[in-house]
Amino acid sequence: MNPQRDKRRIITYPPETLRTFRVSAYEWIDNLNFTIRPEECLDNASEYVNIAKELFLEAGWDGDGEVELMWVPPFMFDEQQEEVTTAGITFWHVKQLEDGTSWLLSPIKLPFERY
Known part of the structure; x- marks a missing residue:
């Protein structure tokens, strides 16, 4: 298998x-x-998803929608962000069904302010 397509390499940290x-x-x-x-x-995956849901709920998420992963390539970030490697960043994401708001759980500070 091509290691660049191995989805098991996307998440390299424990749930906590x-x-x-x-x-x-x-x-x-x-x-x-x-x-x-x-x-x-x-x-x-359920261990990770449960923690992500807990954090999204604490932040104001309504509790609907599916928790998924979303990848952003490294060239989308400021070159000063040392946390971004050539692998890019994978966010945890859920789209709230009622109003369409996307909730993101990120290992780095994102380049936009919370609305």
């Missing part, structure tokens, strides 16, 4: 690491064709 991530809300991410189900990447 999510608690160190930042939650942001963004209006609106409408193209979800490039999201990945966590179950495709992790044997214990």
